Amino acid sequence: MDTNGLKNIEQKVQDHIAELNRNQLLSESERDELFDHFLTTISTLTKNDLSAKEAFEVAKIRFGSVQDFRKEYKKVRPLKAFYHHVMFALLIYFGVYFLCGLAMVLGMLALFLTTKFNLGLELRQTYLMLTIMLLPLLLLSFYGFKKMVERKKSISIQAIWILGLIVFTGVLGRRIYAVYQFKSIGGSMNATDFFFQLMLGDYNMIFSIFSLVLLIYVWVKIRRDRYLALA
Amino acid sequence: MYVWILKRNMKVISKDLIAASTIPIVLSILKEGDDYGYNIIKKVTERSNGNLKWNEGSLYPVLLKLGQKGCIRSYTIKERGRNRKYYTIQKPGYALLEKLKGEWLSLNKILGELWTPTVSKI
Incomplete structure (x- = not known):
């Protein structure tokens, strides 16, 4: 050969x-x-x-x-299989959350562009036009993601890292912004307490932390397996 | 055509019987000396004159299960630029093999007696 x-x-x-x-x-x-x-x-x-x-x-x-x-x-390996099911469920959860967030951000972007450059059209028409213009971008991203999955068949672990971190950062940012708003209106509660209360009350944050802990556990386990295989 | 013939000839002994006999066969081969997955399958095919053909993929979960029970241990050797995993039988493996051997021999004896034609006494 x-x-x-x-x-x-x-x-x-x-x-x-x-x-x-x-x-x-x-x-x-x-x-x-x-x-x-x-x-x-x-x-x-x-x-x-x-x-x-x-x-x-x-x-x-x-x-x-x-x-x-x-x-x-x-x-x-029943435990490892169970772990895989949990990760897959989290991946779907983050995926849906991420897509909803993405749609919201794109909507906001379209609204911003509409108010900034209304192209001489009516506000509603410009908004619609810009939203339609963003659609090919979304389709292109979807196509790129599909290609990536095809090339690298075991993508779930990497994808969950990325999605988990995006959701984590998104929730964190939103909470910091809420604290900033709370302070600006002169709330009576301590800002740090308020922040943690908000964080713990958010399922997205808890799931993000849970997935990160699981991923770290698996990463350590893989390293250990590799070390034992070499030993 | 070759693929079709291969598929057709794969089921010489029933699937259930093959599954039940996998562990004693693997342990018996490893008793003769350390070996790796591909060679274990090759030896099984040769020894059975081609009558016992495993789905090769079914061997690896069995090896893993035996490893988890402490019956066998593995080590890796680099051969021709590739990592080749060898298996070696351990004390619990010998004990399990003896137990299974006893079970199979007694089963064989029972079936032998049942299937031997007896002379009817008049």
């Missing part, structure tokens, strides 16, 4: 392993083990007059169904 063909096949194998590991139940050493397994199978099959592509297809069939493999790992 030439270098290009080998690189191509290795990439295909990595993609298939990412598919097997969609629920992120495999450690790094286990992924390495599967990589070795597939490449050994492929190299044996290519010696029997199969092309690299055919050998890869045969290796996949011999390995068995992706769903069965995931199901078996879920049975062996």
Whole structure:
């Protein structure tokens, strides 16, 4: 097999392993083990007059169904599977929250642009026009995100980091602004107490902190697994 | 065509029986010496003359389960630029193998007796 063909096949194998590991139940050493397994199978099959592509297809069939493999790992690692479900639920929660926030910000942006540059049209018409103009931008972002997910199949962990941090920063900013408003109207309560009361009363903030703690826990666990695998 | 033939020949022994026998087979192979996933599968196919063909992916969760129970231990060796994970059997693994061997042998004996034609006494 030439270098290009080998690189191509290795990439295909990595993609298939990412598919097997969609629920992120495999450690790094286990992924390495599967990589070795597939490449050994492929190299044996290519010696029997199969092309690299055919050998890869045969290796996949011999390995068995992706769903069965995931199901078996879920049975062996129930806690990790549960963690994955929690993370997925949080991802959906933050995703919806983020999209609502994004729509609100875009609406505000459109309103700001409308008042600033009304293009000589009626206020309502300008607002509508600018909102429609923002739509391709939204679609483009969606397309970019979709491409990113396709390229990197195990995106959920990274996405939750980003979304969690955005929500965290957003809520924090909103709360600081509320305290600023509270102070400006001369509220009788201590500003710090007011701030914490607001923070603890916000589910988004609690979920953000919860997801960050979970992520740190998993990060430490992955590091520990890697260390143990090397030891 | 090749793929179709492969799919067709994969189910020689029933799935349930294969699943039940996986642990004693893996432990028996590891008893002979340290080995890695691909080679364990290869040995199983060779020893059974191709009658026992596993879905190769089903071996790895079993190895993980045995590792969690402390029956086997793994170590990694770099071979041809790749990390190859070898498994070695441990004391609890030997004990489990002995227990399973006893169970399979007694089951085999019962079935053998049931299936041996007896001469009817007149």
